[in-house]
Amino acid sequence: MSNLDLRINNRYQLQLRLGGGSFGEVYQACDIRTGDEVALKLEHIKIDPSVLENEYQIYEELAGGTGIPRIYWYGQECEFRVMAFELLGPGLEDTFNYCGRRFSLKTVLMLADQLIRRLEYSHSRGFIHRDIRPENLLMGDGKHGSTVYVTDVGMGVETLERTTWSEDVQQGKRSLVGTIRYASITA
Template sequence: MARVLRGDHKFNYKALLGRGTFGEVYRAVSEQTGQEVAIKKELGVPEPNRKLSTGRSLAREYRVLRFLDGGIGIPRPYYFVSGGDRDAMVYECLGQDLGELLKACGGRFGMKTVLMLADQMLSRLEFLHSNNIVHRDIKPQNFTMGLGKNAQIVYLIDYGLCIFVNPNLPPVPGIYGSVGVEMVGTARFASINAHAQIRSQTFSDDLESLAYVLIFLRNGKLPWQGTGDKKPFNLIRMSKERHSLSELCQGFPREFQEFIKDARADRLRPPYHAQRKMFRKALGVTGVLDWQYDWVVKSHESKQNKRSST
């Protein structure tokens, strides 16, 4: 189905890639150029949910992507179209997100894959933070793999909840924003501070969320998962506070405990290089940095099995 999006520029919508409370993402092809793109549409928000959508502006996300354009693992924005309460953004088409790939691999990744992902995911956050931006919604679904020649590159997506922080503030941890802010992000992966709502989120909160994501990718679950994310936020927070690092990182290289300690220390500028070095040291014991992720190996094995059966 072809739709006019910008002037006389038409796109053939090929598939619905995802749908949320406030928008939809489609895979589409330009009739003029044949280029495959992703189109994110922000739907009109019902009145009861209007307050919830505050800060999830697609126009804002487009501006952030334009600001970050050129960074490795950052989706390339093409253009933005405003249509009243139904804005749309055209941007680089990407592959599957880590949540989808996790399901395809049986719900758990091997340690080697987790450590290779950690290396790239940490690099994406370092780049984001170097531009004084906090993402505030780090979760498996917001990391996707590229396509074609970029198939081994991890992309960080969905900047609808991100905030710019003031780089001119005094170098004192925990004073970036106002007190009493509402919980923002996904409860399962949110930092303890995001639950406590004492201050606005900082770079360290993104890193703590990343630690929970990595543990989830390896174990397929987190200790505070009960009835999904329907469990009250305060109960999830108390569970995070109650579990010791040794319990949380059981079966993981000791570097994971050090990483979470660093994240919870709320440093103004986290030691990204040292953290990446820790993960690479752990990877040296587990395997090599060859970008042969579990889903890549599984795909190769599947093709070999098909050949041998014919």
């Protein structure tokens, strides 16, 4: 941890970088008003269109659903868009590695049940995730440690009519979105 006192929105003190990707960086931070640990996702304002703004808007539409992280604040700080949200536990991939790359049948069934419910909920609210992968599925923390959370929804879109989607794919109007490793052969 650095001795620098970096604060966002005069409220969140950066503590530790948790990870990042092509669209932003995620940090652990402390809410200095409440003392709670939170996660902060930062995206440079040069990214246009903003993936983080889309992510924030989707989370707002999905708010209150089981396995959807709570959003505490969204705004801009210097040259970054920032979203403060619920700090969660390890990703599904890390959990799998921790378990010696073997899950019991009971664990697999519990995960499958939760993940199906998360996707059904998202779809019922009119959104497709478009980047489902183990790194974007996080376990909860503390008393919610056995709950799977769906994260990193910034590449998500509002659902389209199935016929329109199929026609666009056949005509080559759609390109691959998400992570190639987890894409369908059709994509």
